[in-house]
Amino acid sequence: xxxxxxxxxxxxxxVNDSTPILSLxxxxxxxxxxxxxxxxxGCGELYFKLxxxxxxxxxxxxxxxxxxxxxxxAECKSIVCASTGNTSASAAAYGAYCGMSTTVLVPKxxxxxxxxxxxxxYGARVALIDGSFDSALKLVRVLSExxxxxxxxxxxxxxxxxxxxxxxxxxxxxGGAPDEVYVPVGNAGNITAYWLGxxxxxxxxxxxxxxxxxxxxxxxxxxxxxxxxxxxxxxxASAIRVGSPASWKGALRARDESGGNIGMVSDDDIIEAYxxxxxxxxxxxxxxxxxxxxGLIKRARQGESFEGKRMVxxxxxxxxxxxxxxxxxxxxxxEEFPAELESVERALAFV
Ligand SMILES: *Cc1c(COP(=O)(O)O)cnc(C)c1O
Numbered sequence: 001x002x003x004x005x006x007x008x009x010x011x012x013x014x015v016n017d018s019t020p021i022l023s024l025x026x027x028x029x030x031x032x033x034x035x036x037x038x039x040x041x042g043c044g045e046l047y048f049k050l051x052x053x054x055x056x057x058x059x060x061x062x063x064x065x066x067x068x069x070x071x072x073x074a075e076c077k078s079i080v081c082a083s084t085g086n087t088s089a090s091a092a093a094y095g096a097y098c099g100m101s102t103t104v105l106v107p108k109x110x111x112x113x114x115x116x117x118x119x120x121x122y123g124a125r126v127a128l129i130d131g132s133f134d135s136a137l138k139l140v141r142v143l144s145e146x147x148x149x150x151x152x153x154x155x156x157x158x159x160x161x162x163x164x165x166x167x168x169x170x171x172x173x174x175g176g177a178p179d180e181v182y183v184p185v186g187n188a189g190n191i192t193a194y195w196l197g198x199x200x201x202x203x204x205x206x207x208x209x210x211x212x213x214x215x216x217x218x219x220x221x222x223x224x225x226x227x228x229x230x231x232x233x234x235x236x237a238s239a240i241r242v243g244s245p246a247s248w249k250g251a252l253r254a255r256d257e258s259g260g261n262i263g264m265v266s267d268d269d270i271i272e273a274y275x276x277x278x279x280x281x282x283x284x285x286x287x288x289x290x291x292x293x294x295g296l297i298k299r300a301r302q303g304e305s306f307e308g309k310r311m312v313x314x315x316x317x318x319x320x321x322x323x324x325x326x327x328x329x330x331x332x333x334x335e336e337f338p339a340e341l342e343s344v345e346r347a348l349a350f351v
Contacts, residue, residue, distance in 0.1 A: 002028060005062050006069060009165050012200065013066060014158060019073045024097055026061035027165055029053045031173045031312070036280035037293060041300035044308040047178070048277075048293075049170060052285060052318030056118060058239075059190060059316050060090035062166060063159030068094040070158045071150040077101060080149040082129075082136035084186060084239050085115030086317055091152050092122035103149070105129050105136040112238050112286070112322035132233065134244045137187075154189025155246045163190055167197025168206070170312055177207040179309040182292035184316055185215040185224065185251060185262065186240035192250025194314070195258060211312070212260035215251055216295035218288075222264040224251055236267045236325060239288035239317060269294040271329055277315070284319035284326075292316075 004023025006015060015021070030050045038046035051059035064087075071079055080103045081091045088104035088111075095102030102124040106116065110133070119126050129136045137153060144151045154160060171177055177198055183191045191213055198210045217225055218235030223243055230243035245251065255262050265273075270287050273294035277283045292313040300306065319326060337343045 005065050005162055005165050009168060012165075012168070013161050014070065016073075020069050020098075022069055022072075022098065023065060024055040024061065024093060026054050026065050028169065029166070031170060032283075034281060037276060037297070040276075041296055041306060043296075043306040043311045045310045046296075047174075047310075047312045048281070048283060048315045049166060049312055050283065051166065051314060051316050052289070056086070056089045056093045057114075057318040057321055058086035058090065059163060059166060059314075060086045061094070063154065063156075063162035063189070063193070064090040064094045064152060066162035067150070067152040067156050067158040068098055068100070071100070071152070072098055074150070076148060076150045078103070078147075078149045079152045080140055080143060081105070081152045082133060082140045083111070083115075083153075084133050084241060085111040085321065086239055087153060088124065088126070089115045089118035089122070092119045092124035095124065096122045101125070103127065105140055107131060107133050107136055110238055110241060113324055114321040133187075133242055137246065153246065154187055154192075160189055160193045160196060160247075160250075163193035164197030164200065166314070167194045168201055171198070171201045171207045174310065177202065177209050177211045178312045180212045180214050180260070180306075180311050182214045182216060182295050182311070182313045184237070184240050184288050184291040184314070185217050186221075186242040186245065186288065188215070188224070188245035188247035188251040190314070190316065191215045191254050192247045195250070195254035199257075210258060213254040213258040214260050214295060214299075215255060215262040216291045217262065217264045218270065218291060219264045219266045224248060224262045225264045235270070237270055237286075237288035237291055238322070239286060240291060263295055263298070265291055265294040265298055269298060273297060274319075274325075275329070278319065283315060285315045286317040286319050286321045287325055289314070289316040
C-alpha cells in the first residue's frame with residue numbers, strides 16, 4: 001500500500017502523536033526521462049516530475065494533506081481557501097475525506113473547467129468572486145480572523161512543509177540533487193517549498209549539493225520578474241495568474257541562495273511547450289505546468305549550454321483540468337465522418 005506523505009516523511013514534517021496520519025495516496029510521483037526535449041535543449045539529462053499523478057491531479061495534495069491533518073489535530077471543522085483552481089480541488093477532496101466543511105473562493109471566469117468541477121463534485125461550498133485571485137485571497141485572510149476557519153492556502157506553513165517532500169523524492173530518485181530545477185511560479189509557495197526541501201536534504205547529507213532554482217512566470221503575470229505587483233494579471237495559464245504572490249520573499253530567497261533565476265515566458269511559448277509535452281513526450285499537462293518547460297527551452301534558445309547537466313522540470317498538474325485550452329489550441333480538434341467504410345478509409349489514408 002502506498003504510504004502517503006505524512007507516513008513516509010513523518011520525521012521531517014510537523015507531525016506529533018496527536019496528528020492523524022491520513023492519506024489519499026499523495027506523493028511518490030514519477031520522475032520520467034525526457035525523450036525529445038532533452039535533445040532539443042541539449043541537456044545532459046532531463047527529467048519531468050509528474051505531479052499531475054497526485055490524487056486530485058496537482059502537487060497541491062502534498063501540502064493539503066498536512067494542512068488538513070493539522071486542522072483536524074486542532075479540532076477545527078472548517079477549512080477555507082482562495083484558489084486559481086487546484087487548491088480548491090485539493091481542499092475539497094481532503095475536506096470530504098476528513099468530514100470537514102470546505103469553502104472555496106475562486107475568481108469568477110478565471111478557473112479551468114475541470115478544477116471547478118472537482119470542487120463541486122467533492123461537495124465544497126464554492127463562491128465565485130467577481131475579482132482576481134489576489135482579491136479572493138485577501139477576503140479569505142479577513143474571513144479567517146472573524147470565523148473559526150483554517151486557511152489552507154500556501155500562506156499556511158503546513159502546506160509548504162508538505163510540498164517540500166517533492167524535493168526529497170527527486171533527491172531519492174536521482175541519488176543526489178540535479179543541477180537545475182524549473183518551477184512555474186504563481187503565488188510562489190511551491191518554489192519556496194522546493195528550496196526548503198533541497199536545503200533540508202542537503203543538510204541531512206542526502207545530497208552533496210543543491211540545485212539552482214529556476215522560477216518561471218507568465219509575461220502577463222510576472223510581478224517578481226518586474227519587481228512590482230501586477231494589477232490585472234493575464235495569461236492563458238490560469239494556475240499562475242497571480243499579480244501579488246504571497247510567498248514573494250520565499251521565491252527571492254530560493255533564487256538568490258541557489259544562484260538561480262526568476263524568468264518569464266510568453267503565452268505562445270507556454271502553448272508551444274504544452275504541445276511538445278503532449279505530442280513528443282506523451283505527457284498531457286496543464287498550461288501552467290508547461291511554463292517550466294517553456295522556461296528551459298527559452299534559455300536553450302538564448303544560447304545557454306546545458307551539456308552534461310542534470311535538469312528537472314516540475315510538471316505541476318494534469319492537462320485534463322483544462323480541456324478548453326486543448327480544444328482551442330488543437331485545430332481541427334475533431335473531424336466527423338459518416339459511418340461508411342469508404343469515407344473513413346479515405347480519411348485514414350490521408351487522401
Ligand atoms: C498552484 C499551481 C502552480 C503555482 O504554484 P504556486 O505555489 O502558487 O507558485 C503551478 N501549476 C499548477 C498546476 C498549480 O496548481
